[in-house]
Amino acid sequence: MPEVIFGLDSTKRFREQEKIGHNRWHPAVPPVATVKPGATFRVHCREWFDGEIHNNDSADDVRDAPLSIVHALSGPFAVQGAEPGDLLLVDILDVGPIPQEDSGPLAGQGWGYTGIFAKQNGGGFLTDQFPDAYKAIWDFQGQVATSRHLPGVSFTGLVHPGLMGTAPSADLLRKWNARETKLRDTDPNRVPPLSLPPLPQDAVLGTLSGSAFDDAAAEAARTAPPRENGGNQDIKNLTKGSRIFYPVYVPGANLSVGDLHFSQGDGEITFCGAIEMGGFIDLHVDVIKGGMQTYGVGENAIFLPGNNNPQYSQWLAFSGISVTLDGEQHYLDAQLSFQRACLHAIDYLTTFGYTPEQAYLILGAAPIEGRFSGVVDIPNSCATVYIPTEIFDIDVRPSASGPTKVKATGKGVPKSSF
Numbered sequence: 001m002p003e004v005i006f007g008l009d010s011t012k013r014f015r016e017q018e019k020i021g022h023n024r025w026h027p028a029v030p031p032v033a034t035v036k037p038g039a040t041f042r043v044h045c046r047e048w049f050d051g052e053i054h055n056n057d058s059a060d061d062v063r064d065a066p067l068s069i070v071h072a073l074s075g076p077f078a079v080q081g082a083e084p085g086d087l088l089l090v091d092i093l094d095v096g097p098i099p100q101e102d103s104g105p106l107a108g109q110g111w112g113y114t115g116i117f118a119k120q121n122g123g124g125f126l127t128d129q130f131p132d133a134y135k136a137i138w139d140f141q142g143q144v145a146t147s148r149h150l151p152g153v154s155f156t157g158l159v160h161p162g163l164m165g166t167a168p169s170a171d172l173l174r175k176w177n178a179r180e181t182k183l184r185d186t187d188p189n190r191v192p193p194l195s196l197p198p199l200p201q202d203a204v205l206g207t208l209s210g211s212a213f214d215d216a217a218a219e220a221a222r223t224a225p226p227r228e229n230g231g232n233q234d235i236k237n238l239t240k241g242s243r244i245f246y247p248v249y250v251p252g253a254n255l256s257v258g259d260l261h262f263s264q265g266d267g268e269i270t271f272c273g274a275i276e277m278g279g280f281i282d283l284h285v286d287v288i289k290g291g292m293q294t295y296g297v298g299e300n301a302i303f304l305p306g307n308n309n310p311q312y313s314q315w316l317a318f319s320g321i322s323v324t325l326d327g328e329q330h331y332l333d334a335q336l337s338f339q340r341a342c343l344h345a346i347d348y349l350t351t352f353g354y355t356p357e358q359a360y361l362i363l364g365a366a367p368i369e370g371r372f373s374g375v376v377d378i379p380n381s382c383a384t385v386y387i388p389t390e391i392f393d394i395d396v397r398p399s400a401s402g403p404t405k406v407k408a409t410g411k412g413v414p415k416s417s418f
Contacts, residue, residue, distance in 0.1 A: 001042060002093075002282050005033040006074045008044035010098065010106055010278075013051065014072045015204060021046075021074045021258070023204045024220035025176075025229070027167050027250050030206050031078035034252070039079075040093065040284045045161070046072040047107040047278040048259045055111050055137055057149075059416035062115040062272065063133035067122055068202040071163055071223040071232065071259050076206075078252030079285050086248040087291030088166060088255060091284040092306065095159050095240055097140060097262065099280050108278035112138045112145070112262045114365040115272035116357060118417070123192040124271035126339060126360065132417040136361045138262065138275045145263055145275055145365075149413045150358050152393040152406040155263065156310035158367050160239040161281055162259035162274060163223065165230030165301070169249040172228065176221050196222040228299035234274065236264040236367065241306030247292050247299060257281060265363050266370035266385075269342055273364025310367060312388035316397060318345040319373065321380040329379055334372050337383035341370075345385050352396055353405035357413050366391050 006019055014021065019032045035041060047053070048071045053061050082088055098108040107113055117124050119131040136149040146154045168176065180195035187194055200217035208216055226233040230246050238244065246253070260281065264274035292298055320340025322333035330336050342363055349359035367388060374382035389396055394404045 002040045003042065004044065005035065005041045005077065006043045008046060010101065010104065010109070014046050020204065020206050021072060022076070022206050022256065023069060023071055023073060023202070023223060024217070025168055025223060025231070026173065026205060026216045026220035027170055028208060028212065028216045029076055029167065029254070030208065031076045031252060031254055032206065034078040034080060035285060036080050037285065037287045040282065042280055042282050043074045043257060044280050045074050045258045045260050045278055047276055048072060051106050053107060053113050053115070053135070053276070055105070057411065057414050059115070059133045059135040059414040062135045063118050063121065063416040065115070065117070065121060066202065068199055073163065073223065073256045073258040075256030076167055076254035077256070078254055079287060080252070082248050082253040082287045083251055084169065084249055085290055085292050086253070087288040087295065087297060088246040088248050088253045089286040089288060090164070090244045090246060090255065092161070092238070092240055092242045093282040093284055095161065095260065095279065095281040097277050097279040106278055107276055108260070110140055112140065112275040112277040114138065114270065114275055114361050116360060117271040120191060122271050124273070125267060125269035126342060127192065129343065130357065130360055132415055134357045134361065135414050136365070138365065140262060148411045150362060151408060153362060153366065153391055155366055155388070155391040157263040157275065158236050158239055158309055160236055160261055160264070161257050162234045162261050162264070162268070163232040164244070164255070164257040166246045166248055167250045167254035167256070168221070168229050172249055173219065173221060176227060177219060196224055198222070230301045232259065234264065234268045236261070236266060237305040237309065238303060239306040240308045242303055244301050244303040245288070245291065245297060246301045247297055255285070257283070263365055263367060265366050265368035267338065268364060270360060270364035275365050312367070312390055314389045315386045316389050317384050317386045318348065319382055319384045320344060321382055323380065331379050332375060332381045334375055334381045334383055337381045338370055338385070341383050341385040345387060349396070351403045352394065353408065355413065357415070361413065
């Protein structure tokens with residue numbers, strides 16, 4: 001096993017650990033460890049809500065989830081010799097649930113969860129159609145996930161970090177805040193908001209204290225969206241065997257990682273759409289000097305996907321176009337097309353006995369594939385959603401005999417509303 005350079009005690013909260021990570025992006029957050037190019041090491045990661053979501057049959061914890069505390073990130077880790085303009089090469093050697101703990105109160109100890117976030121608390125991709133909070137608990141057996149709340153479904157997890165990235169420079173941080181403020185000001189009262197402003201409340205910035213903490217917390221960026229440094233990209237194929245090349249903006253690169261997922265569908269459409277968990281990740285790092293200019297990677301990471309994906313051979317695909325539910329035509333709106341494809345898939349799965357919320361949760365957590373299929377034929381873009389049929393216990397393909405109903409478990413999906 002590689003050396004653990006960031007360990008976590010499962011009995012303590014994120015702020016109480018021996019080494020303190022962070023939950024905001026800022027160049028002043030000091031590294032918790034420094035490694036040499038070519039190093040291999042292990043990092044423990046807390047589940048993104050630091051234990052606020054519980055293994056039970058209530059969705060009140062999802063309804064009340066405190067967004068001000070996310071994400072609980074491990075790091076930053078400085079790499080000797082890395083300088084702005086370099087590319088940081090990161091290999092994911094292994095990743096999984098909390099090691100050697102197959103049961104316990106924390107997500108990752110034998111279980112994980114998927115949540116539909118309420119519109120008043122972040123919402124999701126289909127928040128107008130699903131405005132209330134729901135939750136599904138998944139049990140892990142080896143690499144397979146099943147849920148008492150979603151009968152007739154099981155699949156191999158495609159374990160990956162939802163969030164990994166390098167620290168922004170002061171200039172890049174200012175750009176983020178300026179452009180996101182400008183967007184937010186176009187509709188400041190929107191629910192959910194168009195962007196999240198810096199929030200000193202509940203900020204964790206490593207070992208920063210006093211005026212240094214106050215100054216950084218006032219401008220540190222929230223970790224919710226992906227940005228030029230990587231961040232919360234939620235790419236399900238960024239898994240074991242992947243090699244990622246991150247732009248370096250500060251000396252040492254200052255790499256951070258967290259938000260581990262046991263599985264996820266493309267888009268993580270319920271917002272908490274993956275199977276969230278804590279766990280470990282083994283990384284190897286190296287530096288390509290001057291790589292940003294050499295390879296034209298001025299912003300945003302590039303990567304080689306891992307080669308350990310679960311293999312599915314049978315798929316059922318749904319398409320959507322850029323027309324709203326009430327018939328309004330939009331011009332080449334690929335996001336709207338993907339929303340419509342997801343809604344068509346949800347409508348279809350309800351004919352087999354699933355509730356719309358159960359179908360929505362399945363699309364968020366199972367290894368579905370989302371694709372932009374046509375984005376040039378005015379006025380309609382076309383997006384598609386591919387569902388592997390092998391994840392269901394019943395045959396979900398259309399047939400002359402009609403749909404077979406899934407056997408209900410009696411649990412249903414826990415709901416909580418405002």
